[in-house]
Amino acid sequence: MSLLEVKGIKAYYGQIEALHGISFALAEGEITAVLGANGAGKTTTLRAICGMVRTTGQVMLEGENVVGMSTEKIVARHKIAHVPEGRGTFTRVTTEENLRLGAFTRRDKEIEQDYERVYHYFPRLKERRSQQAGTLSGGEQQMLAIGRALMLRPRIMLLDEPSFGLAPIITEELFRILAQINREERVSMLVVEQNANLAINISTTAYLLETGEVAMSGPAKDIMNDEQVRKSYLGY
Amino acid sequence: MDLFIEQTVSGIASGAIYACLALAVVMIYQAIDHFNFAQGEMAMFSTYIAWWMIDPTAGLGLPFIVAFFACIAVSFIGGAAIERIVFAPIANAPVLSHIIVFIALFSIFNSLAGFLFDFTPKQFMTPFTHDPLIEGIVSYHRAGMVLVTLVMLALIYVFFRYTPVGLAMRAAAAAPDSARLVGINVGMMLSLGWGLAAAVGAVAGMLIAPITFLTPDMMLGTLLYGFAGAVVGGLTSPFGAVVGGFLVGIVENLMGTFVVGSQLKLTVALVLIIVVLLVKPAGLFGRVVVKRV
Amino acid sequence: MTTTSMPGPMPAFLNENPKDRVRLLGVRLPLLERVLLWIMVVALCAAPLFADGYTVYEFGKVLMYALAVLGLNLLTGFNGQFSLGHSAFFAVGAYSTAIMMEMLGMPYWTTIVPAAAICFLSGFLFGLPALRLEGLFLALATFALAIATPQLLKFEGFDIGDGEHILSIAAITGGVQGKGLDTPYPPEWLNSIWLAATGDDLSVDRWKYMFTLIVVAIMFWGAWNLVHSRTGRALIAIRDNPLSAKTMGINTAIFKSAAFGVSAMYTGVAGSLFAIMDEYLAPESFTFAEAIKFLVGGVVGGIASLFGALFGGWFVLEIPNLADLMASSLADFINNPQGLTGLIYGLFLIFTVYVMPMGAAGLVQILVRKVADKG
Numbered sequence: 095m096s097l098l099e100v101k102g103i104k105a106y107y108g109q110i111e112a113l114h115g116i117s118f119a120l121a122e123g124e125i126t127a128v129l130g131a132n133g134a135g136k137t138t139t140l141r142a143i144c145g146m147v148r149t150t151g152q153v154m155l156e157g158e159n160v161v162g163m164s165t166e167k168i169v170a171r172h173k174i175a176h177v178p179e180g181r182g183t184f185t186r187v188t189t190e191e192n193l194r195l196g197a198f199t200r201r202d203k204e205i206e207q208d209y210e211r212v213y214h215y216f217p218r219l220k221e222r223r224s225q226q227a228g229t230l231s232g233g234e235q236q237m238l239a240i241g242r243a244l245m246l247r248p249r250i251m252l253l254d255e256p257s258f259g260l261a262p263i264i265t266e267e268l269f270r271i272l273a274q275i276n277r278e279e280r281v282s283m284l285v286v287e288q289n290a291n292l293a294i295n296i297s298t299t300a301y302l303l304e305t306g307e308v309a310m311s312g313p314a315k316d317i318m319n320d321e322q323v324r325k326s327y328l329g330y
Numbered sequence: 331m332d333l334f335i336e337q338t339v340s341g342i343a344s345g346a347i348y349a350c351l352a353l354a355v356v357m358i359y360q361a362i363d364h365f366n367f368a369q370g371e372m373a374m375f376s377t378y379i380a381w382w383m384i385d386p387t388a389g390l391g392l393p394f395i396v397a398f399f400a401c402i403a404v405s406f407i408g409g410a411a412i413e414r415i416v417f418a419p420i421a422n423a424p425v426l427s428h429i430i431v432f433i434a435l436f437s438i439f440n441s442l443a444g445f446l447f448d449f450t451p452k453q454f455m456t457p458f459t460h461d462p463l464i465e466g467i468v469s470y471h472r473a474g475m476v477l478v479t480l481v482m483l484a485l486i487y488v489f490f491r492y493t494p495v496g497l498a499m500r501a502a503a504a505a506p507d508s509a510r511l512v513g514i515n516v517g518m519m520l521s522l523g524w525g526l527a528a529a530v531g532a533v534a535g536m537l538i539a540p541i542t543f544l545t546p547d548m549m550l551g552t553l554l555y556g557f558a559g560a561v562v563g564g565l566t567s568p569f570g571a572v573v574g575g576f577l578v579g580i581v582e583n584l585m586g587t588f589v590v591g592s593q594l595k596l597t598v599a600l601v602l603i604i605v606v607l608l609v610k611p612a613g614l615f616g617r618v619v620v621k622r623v
Numbered sequence: 624m625t626t627t628s629m630p631g632p633m634p635a636f637l638n639e640n641p642k643d644r645v646r647l648l649g650v651r652l653p654l655l656e657r658v659l660l661w662i663m664v665v666a667l668c669a670a671p672l673f674a675d676g677y678t679v680y681e682f683g684k685v686l687m688y689a690l691a692v693l694g695l696n697l698l699t700g701f702n703g704q705f706s707l708g709h710s711a712f713f714a715v716g717a718y719s720t721a722i723m724m725e726m727l728g729m730p731y732w733t734t735i736v737p738a739a740a741i742c743f744l745s746g747f748l749f750g751l752p753a754l755r756l757e758g759l760f761l762a763l764a765t766f767a768l769a770i771a772t773p774q775l776l777k778f779e780g781f782d783i784g785d786g787e788h789i790l791s792i793a794a795i796t797g798g799v800q801g802k803g804l805d806t807p808y809p810p811e812w813l814n815s816i817w818l819a820a821t822g823d824d825l826s827v828d829r830w831k832y833m834f835t836l837i838v839v840a841i842m843f844w845g846a847w848n849l850v851h852s853r854t855g856r857a858l859i860a861i862r863d864n865p866l867s868a869k870t871m872g873i874n875t876a877i878f879k880s881a882a883f884g885v886s887a888m889y890t891g892v893a894g895s896l897f898a899i900m901d902e903y904l905a906p907e908s909f910t911f912a913e914a915i916k917f918l919v920g921g922v923v924g925g926i927a928s929l930f931g932a933l934f935g936g937w938f939v940l941e942i943p944n945l946a947d948l949m950a951s952s953l954a955d956f957i958n959n960p961q962g963l964t965g966l967i968y969g970l971f972l973i974f975t976v977y978v979m980p981m982g983a984a985g986l987v988q989i990l991v992r993k994v995a996d997k998g
Binding site: 144146164165166170175176178182184185186187191194195196198199242246 | 500
Binding site: 363364365367416419420423425426427429430431433434435436437438440441442443444445446449550551553554557558561590591593594595596597599600603604607608611 | 699705707752753755756758759760762763764766767768770771774775777778779781782911915918922961962963964965966968969970972973975976977980
């Protein structure tokens with residue numbers, strides 16, 4: 095049983111149908127990339143999984159269809175952490191308070207320890223732990239957003255364009271850390287990216303979306319080597 | 331000079347009430363971007379409930395302290411319930427609809443108080459006395475008003491800063507979508523916020539009733555000062571709201587005594603609100619929220 | 624989706640161009656609407672002949688309230704701005720008339736036009752600064768205006784010693800004691816006609832109604848023309864998209880303030896009529912409770928509709944009667960019936976927002992459309 099399986103989902107913004115029946119699966123322990131141009135429906139897909147947009151079809155998390163469930167319930171029940179586009183950090187509270195919020199649904203006593211785990215991956219955050227999150231740089235806020243997601247002790251992490259607006263040197267470091275988290279914490283990841291190179295490099299499987307439908311899918315290496323894809327999305 | 335000091339101190343005492351109302355207004359504004367025009371009427375109604383609990387003939391004859399806390403609890407639950415029942419269903423409706431519903435609540439609470447408890451002014455007791463603490467300047471009750479307000483504000487501050495729920499409420503108000511993504515039930519946070527605001531309002535009502543006597547129109551002008559305090563302090567800052575409330579109390583008293591006479595105090599509040607919103611909409615401590623046209 | 628100066632999307636009823644309504648409804652309906660209109664006109668004109676004096680007087684108050692509500696409708700429905708403070712302009716109209724009658728000795732009917740001008744000016748002047756505030760903040764400013772007004776009306780002036788005061792408003796408004804007005808007797812020539820036709824003198828009550836009918840009819844006709852004029856279209860353009868309106872060369876600020884002035888003028892003239900009909904004014908008639916009544920009339924009647932204003936005016940005056948009825952039939956259980964009116968107002972407001980956002984006028988429109996579809 096896949097951790098996450100999406101079957102024929104359609105998503106709607108008001109009357110507009112943004113996804114026209116998408117199906118894919120996320121294999122446990124892997125990183126899967128979702129690629130496509132602007133407006134292809136990548137963000138909408140992540141939102142549909144988390145119940146943030148009106149959806150029909152099936153979103154199976156651990157065998158349970160969560161379509162129609164409220165976002166907070168999905169998050170709590172299935173330990174699925176969504177790092178939204180634009181980071182979604184709480185800018186007016188401190189870095190550590192952001193992490194604390196990530197652990198909101200947890201009732202165990204190891205929350206304090208987990209701060210250290212996050213700081214292990216992102217040492218820069220530790221320096222800034224008492225600073226207001228809004229004062230952090232773009233790259234640091236992205237790290238904080240991922241760190242906050244980690245605090246949930248998630249089984250699945252959804253990441254929406256983590257490279258957005260960041261310099262290449264930072265995004266390389268970021269994706270290296272993502273791969274590390276995937277290995278060490280056994281967190282399965284679904285990474286949505288316009289920057290296909292970055293995503294494919296750490297992914298096992300990739301899906302290509304075009305105007306709300308899956309245009310291509312397969313092992314990441316194959317997608318990367320496909321000539322059409324290379325021309326349209328990878329630029330060579 | 332004596333008069334000046336006396337009026338300033340007196341202004342701080344009334345400012346305590348305005349600070350409470352200003353805080354309640356800002357708490358709800360932070361959560362839902364709307365003004366609760368019915369805040370004063372809700373506070374007044376809470377005070378009537380407290381009166382009923384205390385009064386031995388018409389009501390339960392409970393001791394003041396029991397009624398005080400019971401009233402706070404009831405108001406908290408009532409405020410949360412109103413949010414769930416009346417406002418949650420229209421959460422996505424346009425501003426106009428919300429304003430209409432707030433005015434509806436205003437009318438309902440105002441009438442309900444008179445309907446259930448009649449319109450004659452009632453005496454409301456104070457646990458402090460009306461005897462002077464400092465001769466000619468401030469009575470025990472007025473000093474008590476300031477004390478209770480400060481204690482309550484301190485409790486609320488601690489709640490928001492140092493408890494997980496308080497943190498969650500702040501997060502839900504600031505960024506509801508992100509809050510959901512960490513598992514926070516934003517709707518429930520809203521209800522809690524409303525409940526707290528109603529509780530704060532209830533305290534304000536119970537503090538001012540001994541002075542103004544309990545009538546259904548008791549909070550009309552007071553709410554306006556509360557709004558003025560919130561605007562002056564900055565609508566995005568609870569701390570600012572409190573400071574604003576005290577400032578308005580002082581200014582109102584001083585202007586009333588030395589400049590315009592007691593009969594134009596409400597006009598002063600009106601002018602203050604308009605001028606601040608036009609000239610410095612962020613108030614003293616708030617941030618300007620840019621509304622995209 | 625049009626953007627507006629208020630945060631959040633506008634409700635469907637405010638997006639409608641009232642002119643479109645007539646076009647949308649197909650061929651039959653302008654006829655139906657026109658027939659209804661003529662029936663209503665005939666009924667209103669015939670009323671003084673058939674009903675007794677008191678009922679006619681009550682009709683007059685309905686018309687007056689409808690006019691006040693129309694003022695609010697013009698502002699909100701057609702221009703997207705919101706005011707909780709129209710009780711203040713109601714007061715301005717009422718006291719203008721009273722003061723002109725008492726201090727300048729003007730006959731009551733000559734005070735209407737100057738009072739209208741004064742109200743327009745006061746609305747315009749208030750609007751200039753206030754309309755730079757958007758939606759919710761404008762509501763707050765007008766809320767403050769409504770609450771400050773009764774106190775302002777009673778202001779006894781600045782104390783300059785020896786019990787003397789300057790700039791006293793109470794001196795001209797009569798302060799707490801109130802102000803009496805002269806009775807508006809019907810003109811002699813009309814009385815002669817009536818006497819000849821019916822054998823009785825024309826009663827003051829009936830004449831008050833007729834006078835009110837004339838003024839209100841003229842004002843409604845004016846509003847109709849305004850809505851369908853180029854100015855009206857400009858106002859709607861500003862409502863729907865202030866930024867675009869500006870780029871089209873419409874001076875938004877002046878238009879908005881003028882719209883506020885017109886709205887204040889309508890409610891203010893209603894205030895003048897109020898003064899003339901009641902022959903007595905007291906500051907307690909101009910509290911926030913009055914502003915609530917206008918709001919109820921507007922919302923329940925249908926806030927973008929001229930006809931809605933009529934229904935709303937009627938509705939607002941019927942509720943106290945209904946409340947009295949309920950109070951007397953449940954007399955055993957109810958101690959304080961005065962509270963019932965406000966309670967019912969509030970409940971109807973909530974009901975309307977949830978169930979009938981377009982108010983009664985919208986309901987009629989839906990029914991009428993259904994009739995057209997079937998035919």
